[in-house]
Structure formats: C-alpha cells, structure tokens
Amino acid sequence: xxxxxxxxxxxxxxxxxxxxxxxxxxxxxxxxxxxxxxxxxxxxxxxxxxxxxxxxxxxxxxxxxxxxxxxxxxxxxxxxxxxxxxxxxxxxxxxxxxxxxxxxxxxxxxxxxxxxxxxxxxxxxxxxxxxxxxxxxxxxxxxxxxxxxxxxxxxxxxxxxxxxxxxxxxxxxxxxxxxxxxxxxxxxxxxxxxxxxxxxxxxxxxxxxxxxxxxxxxxxxxxxxxxxxxxxxxxxxxxxxxxxxxxxxxxxxxxxxxxxxxxxxxxxxxxxxxxxxxxxxxxxxxxxxxxxxxxxxxxxxxxxxxxxx
Numbered sequence: 001x002x003x004x005x006x007x008x009x010x011x012x013x014x015x016x017x018x019x020x021x022x023x024x025x026x027x028x029x030x031x032x033x034x035x036x037x038x039x040x041x042x043x044x045x046x047x048x049x050x051x052x053x054x055x056x057x058x059x060x061x062x063x064x065x066x067x068x069x070x071x072x073x074x075x076x077x078x079x080x081x082x083x084x085x086x087x088x089x090x091x092x093x094x095x096x097x098x099x100x101x102x103x104x105x106x107x108x109x110x111x112x113x114x115x116x117x118x119x120x121x122x123x124x125x126x127x128x129x130x131x132x133x134x135x136x137x138x139x140x141x142x143x144x145x146x147x148x149x150x151x152x153x154x155x156x157x158x159x160x161x162x163x164x165x166x167x168x169x170x171x172x173x174x175x176x177x178x179x180x181x182x183x184x185x186x187x188x189x190x191x192x193x194x195x196x197x198x199x200x201x202x203x204x205x206x207x208x209x210x211x212x213x214x215x216x217x218x219x220x221x222x223x224x225x226x227x228x229x230x231x232x233x234x235x236x237x238x239x240x241x242x243x244x245x246x247x248x249x250x251x252x253x254x255x256x257x258x259x260x261x262x263x264x265x266x267x268x269x270x271x272x273x274x275x276x277x278x279x280x281x282x283x284x285x286x287x288x289x290x291x292x293x294x295x296x297x298x299x300x301x302x303x304x305x306x307x308x309x
Contacts, residue, residue, distance in 0.1 A: 001146075001147055001148060001149050002150065002168055002169055002171050003138050003169045003170075004146065004147050005168075006142075006168055007142035011169075012138060012139050012142065015135055015165050016132065016135040016138075016139055018165055019132035019135050019162070020038065020132045020135075022132070022161075023036075023132045024038050024039075026043060027159065028128070028132065029045075029081040029128045029129055029157065029158065029159050029162065030081070030157055030158070030193055031044040031045070031081055033045075037132075044083075045079045045081050045129035046079050046096070047079050047130060050103060051077055051102055051107060051130040051137075052078035052079060052099040052101050052102070053075060053076065053077060053078065053100060053102050054092040054099045055092075056076065056110050056113075057074055058071035058072070058073060058117060058119055059073075059074040059123065063256055063298050064218065064298070065220035065254075066121060066123065067120065068120035068218070068219040069217075071119060072119065072120060073111070073117070073119025073148070074153075075114070075123065075124055075125060076089070076092055076125045076126070077124070077125060077126045077127060077130050078093070078097065078098075078099035079092075079093060079097075079126070080126050080155070081128050081129040081155075082178075082194070083189060083190065084155075084265070085188050085189070085265055085267060086264055086265050086270075086273050087264060088262065089126075090265030093126065094265075104136035107133065107134070108140035108141035109141075111137065111146050112145070115146055115148050120220075121148050121149040121150065121171075121172065122146070122148060122149070122151065124151060125153045126155070127154060128155065128162070149171040149172055150169070150170050150171045151170075151173075151174050152166065152170045152173050152174065152205075153174040154175055155178060155198075156175045156176050156198035156202055157197055157201075158197065159197075160200060160201065160204055163201060163204045163205065166208075167208045170208070170209070171209065172221075172222060172224075172225065173205035173209055173223075174225045175202050175205055175224065175227065176226075176228075177226055177227065177228045177236075177245075178229065178236060179195055179235070179236055179237065180240040180241050181240075182196075184236070188235070188270075195237075202224070202249075206249055209222050211223050211252045211254070212225055212252075212253075212296075224249075225255075226253060226254065226255045227258055228241055228242075228255065228256065228257050228258060229258045229261055230257060230259060230261060230281060231273075232261065232272065232274075232275035232276065233272055233275070235273075238281075239285070242289050242292055245294055246294055251293040251294060251296070252296050253296060254298065255289065255294055255296065256297070257282060257285050257289065257297060259277060261276065261277050263275075263276075
C-alpha cells in the first residue's frame, strides 16, 4: 500500500517528523489552536501527545467497496475538530469526555490486530486531529507487515498543508460534505469556514488519489469516496454540493447520498434538527445527481459490527 512504499523509501519517517513539528504549535487542522501538543497541551480537540481511541472493530455497515468479505477495520478516534451538535457518535466525539490513550506502538498493534482478523482496510474514523499520532503508528506497523489499504475517514474539516503531508501515504479518502453554507456551519459546528475548507480539502484529496479504483472482487484499493448526509430543511445545502461535485470532479466520483440522519447529541436544543428527512428527498437528490452526470452513486445496505475492543 502507499504508506508501506513510503516506509521503504523513508518518506513516512520524514512526513511523521513534519507533522510532529507542526503539532508543537498546532495548526494541523483549521482550528489552529497553536498549543504544544508534544508537551501534552490541549486545544479545541482536547487531545494532547497521545491519541485517544474509543473503540475498534470489523465494521460491516460501511460502503460495499470498503466492507468486502472481511469488513472494514475501523478505528474510532475519540474527540473531533468539528463537533457537530447532532453527531450520532456524540458520546465519542464530544470533547469534554476522556477515553483511553494509546502510544504509537499500541496503536500500531491495533492496526495489525485488525489486519490479522481479516480486515480489508484500516479505516481511520475522525483522524484530522491525530494525524501525527497516526503517522507515528504507521511507521511502526508498516515495519511489522501492515499492508492493507489505509482509509482516511474525515469530516473534511482539514487543513491543506496537513493533507499534503499525507500525499502518497493515504490510499482512500472517505470525505464528508456536511454544510455548504457558512451560517449553518457556524451554528451547528462553530466552524463558519467549514464550507470553504471542505471544498478545498475534497479537491486536494481527489488530486492525490483520483477516482475510486476497485479490484476484480469489488474491493476499494485507492481513490476518493464522498459522503453527503442529507439534513432536514436542506440545512446541509445538498443540491449545492451536487452542483459543486458535478462542476469540479469527474462524473465517476463515488458519492454516497446518505439518508441516515437522525436527531442525536444536542439536536434536541434546535427545533429544526428534530425532524427526519423524507425518503422522497433522497430520491429527488439521486435523480438530480444523475442528471448532472454523477452516476456512481452508492447503494447502501445495513450492516453490523464485530466488536473487538
């Protein structure tokens, strides 16, 4: 895989040091808290020197190309640099909580354990605030035989300079497209710059890995996959996102128009977030996507976890 080749070429070590240096005055993500995380200072994400992991497992509910036969080897990192008020993983992502910390060697062992259990890939869930810890762990794991695709499963609230550090290391970008409007991003995630950051991040991800490539068994090997969670009242700007994808990305871009929105987290504080999304809205958005030439749409099926930790 890309990171394994980078390890052999010593590129991974250099990128790890580069990310570690940025973390000393942290601007790894758009929050740019400027704390010294190497000295265990914490900013918005409440994560210092070591990554916190909430759980890891074989996940059979991801997109079909990620699941394959063995499941996607998901590693759920605690905390988040975006923190949407309606997050369905609110108990994990909320930054006031604490979870078990893992050293680079311990995190590497998680990757290797998932690979041994039959995982098709290592799926890094909410990785934007722990990039340097992930790179440190990959340096260890690649040296011990980790060789399955690496998935960067992100809200897309990513800094371009950080994404460029990952160029040649990440195999698959699984990118959310949350809010197209600045007002919604400010109100529900305290991130008015999210739309601009996410659009630029998604384009950078595509520049690095291109459209999704799958093998003869239908398993994802490399490329960009986009998720769009449709929200009640068009709060996510769904049609605007589709227009953006059609204008800026190839027609074979893999897009998952998601109907999984349910009120969660602090959504009860916002009347407009308490509603569900009618199925007819999803149908109409898929029709619009196809009319724009976006024909590679995901058809999701329900799945299960195999809990490991």
